[in-house]
Amino acid sequence: MAGPLEGLKVVEMVGIGPAPFCAMMLADMGAEVIRIDRPANAAQGDNRFDVTARSRRSIALDLKKPAATETVLALIEKADAVIEGFRPGVMERLGLGPDVCLARNPKLVYGRMTGWGQDGPLANAAGHDINYIALSGALHAIGRPGEPPVVPLNLIGDFGGGGMLLAFGVLCAMLEAARSGKGQVVDAAMTDGAALLSAMMYGFRADGSMSNQRGENLLDGGAHFYNTYACADGKYIAIGSIEPQFYALLIQLCGLDDPAFHAQRDAHGWPLLKNRLADVFKTKTRAEWCSLMEGTDVCFAPVLDWDEAPQHPHNRARNTFVQVAGVTQPGPAPRFSRTPAATPVAPSRPGGDGAAVLRDWGFDQLAIDNLKETGTLG
Numbered sequence: 079m080a081g082p083l084e085g086l087k088v089v090e091m092v093g094i095g096p097a098p099f100c101a102m103m104l105a106d107m108g109a110e111v112i113r114i115d116r117p118a119n120a121a122q123g124d125n126r127f128d129v130t131a132r133s134r135r136s137i138a139l140d141l142k143k144p145a146a147t148e149t150v151l152a153l154i155e156k157a158d159a160v161i162e163g164f165r166p167g168v169m170e171r172l173g174l175g176p177d178v179c180l181a182r183n184p185k186l187v188y189g190r191m192t193g194w195g196q197d198g199p200l201a202n203a204a205g206h207d208i209n210y211i212a213l214s215g216a217l218h219a220i221g222r223p224g225e226p227p228v229v230p231l232n233l234i235g236d237f238g239g240g241g242m243l244l245a246f247g248v249l250c251a252m253l254e255a256a257r258s259g260k261g262q263v264v265d266a267a268m269t270d271g272a273a274l275l276s277a278m279m280y281g282f283r284a285d286g287s288m289s290n291q292r293g294e295n296l297l298d299g300g301a302h303f304y305n306t307y308a309c310a311d312g313k314y315i316a317i318g319s320i321e322p323q324f325y326a327l328l329i330q331l332c333g334l335d336d337p338a339f340h341a342q343r344d345a346h347g348w349p350l351l352k353n354r355l356a357d358v359f360k361t362k363t364r365a366e367w368c369s370l371m372e373g374t375d376v377c378f379a380p381v382l383d384w385d386e387a388p389q390h391p392h393n394r395a396r397n398t399f400v401q402v403a404g405v406t407q408p409g410p411a412p413r414f415s416r417t418p419a420a421t422p423v424a425p426s427r428p429g430g431d432g433a434a435v436l437r438d439w440g441f442d443q444l445a446i447d448n449l450k451e452t453g454t455l456g
Contacts, residue, residue, distance in 0.1 A: 138456025143454045243271035304317065318378075319377050
C-alpha cells in the first residue's frame with residue numbers, strides 16, 4: 079500500500095466497530111496492518127461488504143492454544159503497534175497484555191479501544207455508542223424541543239470519538255517512540271472521545287451562548303438560518319447561513335422582504351421565521367432550489383441519501399467515493415500532495431492469508447506447517 083504510513087507495521091486484534099475503523103484508516107494511509115482473526119470467522123463467505131476490513135491481510139489463530147499466543151507475540155516483536163478493542167482484561171487473560179507485549183518489543187505502541195476506558199466505575203460494564211455519547215453530554219443536545227433526544231447514527235461515539243481518536247493516539251505515540259525508543263499504552267475511550275468532540279459546545283455553554291434546551295440553539299436546529307427544510311417534492315435541503323452576508327443572500331434568493339427577517343440573531347423570533355422559511359422552500363422542488371442556490375455563498379446543500387451522495391458532481395470530481403470489488407464506499411481521506419494513498423483493496427477472507435503473512439514476517443515453513451497440523455493456524 080502506498081501512502082504516508084508506508085513501512086509501518088501494525089497488528090490488529092479483530093473486533094467490531096471502532097477498532098477496525100482505526101485499522102482501516104492506518105491501512106488506507108499505507109501501513110501494513112495484519113488482522114488476527116478467529117478460526118470461526120474463516121468459514122464465512124464473501125465479506126467484500128465489510129468495508130472497514132479493507133486493505134489488510136488476515137491470519138486466523140486459535141488463541142486458546144499457547145502456540146497461537148506465541149505466534150502473535152512473534153508478530154508483535156516486528157510491529158510498530160498493536161490495536162485491540164476488547165473489554166479491559168481480555169488481552170491480559172490471553173497472555174497478550176501490555177506488560178508482556180512491551181517486554182517483547184519495548185518500542186511497541188499498544189492501542190486500546192473501549193467504550194468507558196481502562197479504568198473508572200464503568201470500565202467493565204457493557205455498552206454501545208448510544209450509552210457513551212449519553213454520558214458525554216452529546217446525546218442530550220441532539221433533537222427537537224420538547225421531544226426525546228434523537229438517536230443518531232453511531233458516528234459520534236464509535237467512529238469519531240472512538241476509531242479516529244485511537245488512530246490519532248496511536249500515531250502520536252509512534253512519533254514519540256521514534257524519538258525516545260520507548261513504547262507506551264494508548265487508552266482510547268469513546269466517552270472521552272465524544273466529550274472531546276463536544277469541546278466547542280462546552281465553551282458555548284460556559285459563556286452562556288448555548289442553553290441546555292435542545293433544538294433551541296444556533297447549531298442544533300433552533301435557528302431558522304441553520305436548519306433543514308422539505309421541498310415541494312418531499313426531498314430536503316440544508317441551510318447554514320450563519321454569517322450576515324450569507325444570510326442576506328439567503329433572504330434575497332428566497333424573495334423575502336418581510337422586516338421580521340432583519341433581526342437574524344433574535345432567538346425569540348426563530349420559531350416563526352422557521353415556519354415562514356418552511357413555507358417558502360415548499361414552493362419549489364429540491365432540484366429547483368439547487369439550481370438557484372447551490373454553489374452560492376448561501377451555505378446550501380441538498381440532503382442526499384446513500385445512493386445519491388456518490389453521484390453528486392462534487393463528490394465525483396474529487397473521487398470522494400470509490401468502487402472496490404463492486405462495492406461503493408468512501409475513499410481514503412485526507413489527501414496528500416506527495417504521498418497519496420492507494421485505492422483500497424477488498425477485504426481478505428478471514429484467515430485467508432495466514433501462511434503468506436507468516437512467511438513474510440519471518441516464519442520458516444516448518445513452523446508454519448506445525449501451526450497448521452496442531453490446528454493453531456486456521
